Amino acid sequence: MQPIQLFDPASSTYSYVLFDETSRDALIIDPVDVQLERDLATLRQYGLRLLWTIETHAHADHITSAGQLAELAGAQTAAPAACGISTAAVQLKDGDTLQFGEEQIRALHTPGHTAGSMSYLWRDHVFTGDCLLINGCGRTDFQSGSAEAMYHSLTQVLFALPEATTVWPAHDYQGRSHSTIGAEKTGNARVAGKTLAEFSAIMAALHLPKPKRIDEAVPANLSSGLRHDAGGEASSSARSAPGYAGDVSPQLACQWWQAGDAVLVDVRSDAEREWVGFVPGATALAWKQWPGMVMNADFDEGLRAAVPAGKKVVLLCRSGVRSIAAAKRATELGLEAYNILEGFEGDPDAHAQRGRKGGWRYHGLPWRQG
Ligand SMILES: N[C@@H](CCC(=O)N[C@@H](CS)C(=O)NCC(=O)O)C(=O)O
Ligand SMILES: [Fe+2]
Structure with missing residues (x-):
């Protein structure tokens, strides 16, 4: 070969x-x-x-x-x-x-x-x-x-x-x-x-x-191509001036979702969900962004269709970076949007520092292998 x-x-x-x-x-x-x-x-x-x-x-x-x-x-x-x-x-x-x-x-x-x-x-x-x-x-x-x-x-x-x-x-x-x-x-x-x-x-x-x-x-x-404006620092600067309703833990997001107060939107790609695991019942709407390019049209349309008036939206990605960008976009569209901290898998650096895993899948919340 x-x-x-x-x-x-x-x-x-x-x-x-x-x-x-x-x-x-x-x-x-x-x-x-x-x-x-x-x-x-x-x-x-x-x-x-x-x-x-x-x-x-x-x-x-x-x-x-x-x-x-x-x-x-x-x-x-x-x-x-x-x-x-x-x-x-x-x-x-x-x-x-x-x-x-x-x-x-x-x-x-x-x-x-x-x-x-x-x-x-x-x-x-x-x-x-x-x-x-x-x-x-x-x-x-x-x-x-x-x-x-x-x-x-x-x-x-x-x-x-x-x-x-x-x-x-x-x-x-x-x-x-x-x-x-x-x-x-x-x-x-x-x-x-x-x-x-x-x-x-x-x-x-x-x-x-x-x-x-x-x-x-x-x-x-030196940061794997994730420039500072698109990488980990985006979350800390975002926290002081979020541009969205706020950050929530996976547990709180799940409570809101299961109580019918929020729509859970998974912004990972289909491939990621298939390979890593998915949350049954979550709305799948990929957030496509790479340096210099944001492709929002499908996302905007999908989000409008998925979130009824009066409901919150909670956004999930792999490590909690893309979900911030997506939450900001949802806010621009007039929604009450929250970022789920540490995403589905958690942030590998945080794992190393704290010696524990932080994402959705490590909290006993519903998910399945793809
Ligand atoms: N002209 C190219 C750079 C070309 C260059 O310097 N290439 C490096 C590799 S990063 C090299 O080692 N070149 C060897 C050579 O041209 O003999 C640019 O402006 O990006
Ligand atoms: Fe080189």
């Missing part, structure tokens, strides 16, 4: 989907925010359940959709431990493996483009991020880059793999899709047959312009 290779033309980035053919459990490497819809459609087309989003490094040229995929598809986020992506649920160290169905992918620490950069090995395929590129390699002139570390990663780590290993890079700027370790070992213009001194001189002479989006992309990628 071959990896599914996906391309983002604006940043010349390749993302990769791998899956287990029996269980359909899948992962995606280096997903790009503006390709979110395409990637969700790809998962649907192949009938896949996304278990993992995996970063090769904190990108400087585009923003990851990892955080969005966690919300929308129920994936867990994984990133190299030394990249400072503090929101990633799994912090990978050299040699760590991630399981998807019967398949496994293994992290190889390949610093040089950045100090934390990793490549990933799956069967006889290696996903090299911005370490080994086709007839090139990642630049080493910013973000903790090092030509010496790059030289070591290329010649000692990646070129030590079997020559038939297929190389899948994170970028190609000339339309090439993949290569092999053997071809790069003998023919790569920057490193093949070069000493460290020669390689370092080549890297120092590149003088590449700074990526256009670096100042915006790196901070966003």
